Amino acid sequence: MxxxxxxxxxxxxxxxxxxxxxxxxxxxxxxxxxxxxxxxxxxxxxxxxxxxxxxxxxxxxxxxxxxxxMTVNETSFFRDRTPFDLMHRELLPVLIERRRALRHLRFWSAACSTGQEAYSLAMLLREYFPQLNGWHIEIIGTDLSAEVVRRARAARYQRMEINRGLPARFLLKYFLQKDDEWEVAPEIRRNCRFFQQNLLESSCRFERYDGILLRNVMLYFDQPTRTHLLLNLHRVLEPDGFLILGSSEQTGLPDHFQTVFAAGTCYYRPLPG
Ligand SMILES: C[S@@+](CC[C@H](N)C(=O)[O-])C[C@H]1O[C@@H](n2cnc3c(N)ncnc32)[C@H](O)[C@@H]1O
CATH class of the missing domain: 1.10.155 (Chemotaxis Receptor Methyltransferase Cher; domain 1)
Known part of the structure; x- marks a missing residue:
């Protein structure tokens, strides 16, 4: 039938x-x-x-x-590249300077799929910001799908996944070869934690984030759902924190987020209120 x-x-x-x-x-x-x-x-x-x-x-x-x-779990290391250049050159240097006394940073890879986005950010921080040595760095990855969260935690990737977007230098430096797979090195994994969570649940896992990556998931939501989600994120983003969306996504909430154009792309700052 x-x-x-x-x-x-x-x-x-x-x-x-x-x-x-x-x-x-x-x-x-x-x-x-x-x-x-x-x-x-x-x-x-x-x-x-x-x-x-x-x-x-x-x-x-x-x-x-x-x-x-039924979820679409498409992802890759350093996906779309420009958001990572933006964080590397503009957002992170300023943020790190502002958190110098606190020595703590917390990021959220929201709808993280199999973890490549979170691990890419962890590698970026380790590679280019040696001054973070001794800081408390947390990158929280969450996703609806238990299966992709399990894979993100396992931190093991096949050659095809490694070949997509990961610079060879990073592969050699931050991965260990295990049989025919590659495992993220402990010093990168220790900054990343993954949880199963529906983004539409009203409670967020932590009260505050310095940066949120919400990429390539809003396209599956209708407008009321997007608005509801973005208002939740607005509440948990530090006033000087940043929000990065996918290249074809926008907040559509000019009263809550300021759009900032930089490094050939754009990101969002929360507006007060
Ligand atoms: C296309 S992937 C994007 C992965 C990553 N953010 C990127 O840009 O490479 C979309 C992810 O959103 C997750 N997702 C879909 N609906 C969700 C929801 N309501 N709550 C949490 N995650 C969700 C899916 O499970 C999937 O892993």
């Missing part, structure tokens, strides 16, 4: 409830592909059976698993 249009609409609305991701009906075929494993693990034989079972007996764990399986 194949799924009906109503079954797909049911699955899309279930994903929206669990993760706020709005899925394009043109990509409904992905449900079959991505939920194969889940269907088998529940002892069912097909997607329409899974939908029928969920209609009759809603099961939160399965609903969550469906939402997680």
């Amino acid at each position: 194949t799924c009906s249009a109503a079954d797909y609409a049911f699955l899309r609305s279930l994903v929206f409830e669990q993760s706020a991701n709005t899925l394009d009906p043109a990509r409904d075929y992905l449900f079959e592909q991505r939920l194969q494993h889940l269907i088998q693990s529940t002892g069912l034989r097909s997607l329409d059976q899974l939908v029928a079972a969920l209609r009759q007996f809603p099961d939160t764990a399965i609903q969550r698993a469906i939402a997680e399986a």
Whole structure:
């Protein structure tokens, strides 16, 4: 049996409830592909059976698993490069100077996927800011998907992942080869911690962040969800902290965030109030 249009609409609305991701009906075929494993693990034989079972007996764990399986986890080391140049040349030198007495920095890689963004930032800090030796540096990575958080914590990457965006010098300096994979070195891992978290949950893990990277996830949200999320981030960003979005994303909240153009890209400063 194949799924009906109503079954797909049911699955899309279930994903929206669990993760706020709005899925394009043109990509409904992905449900079959991505939920194969889940269907088998529940002892069912097909997607329409899974939908029928969920209609009759809603099961939160399965609903969550469906939402997680439908996430797009595309990422890479130093993805898009310019935000990392911006942090390296403009944002971090000033921030570090301002935190000289405190000797503490906390960043959030929000929707971190398999961890490359967080580890890229940790490598950047270690490589170019030796004055941070002895500081308390925290890079918190969070993601909806338990599977990508598990991979981020494991910090092991395949050659194909390493080949995407990571300078060879960083590979040699900050990775250890383990069989046919590469593992992030302990001095980089120790600055990074990963947690499973839905970005739309009202509580953030920490009260304050000096910098937040929220890249390539808002495109899956509708406008009310984006606004809700950005207002939450505004509350936890230090007044002199920065927010970096994906290259095609904007806050759309001029009363809450000032757009600053620099280094061929832009970032956001929280406005008071
Ligand atoms: C395309 S990846 C972006 C990864 C990284 N930020 C980057 O730019 O390379 C999007 C990530 O957002 C996560 N995600 C989607 N909806 C989420 C939500 N409601 N809460 C937390 N993470 C979510 C997905 O699991 C996925 O790993």
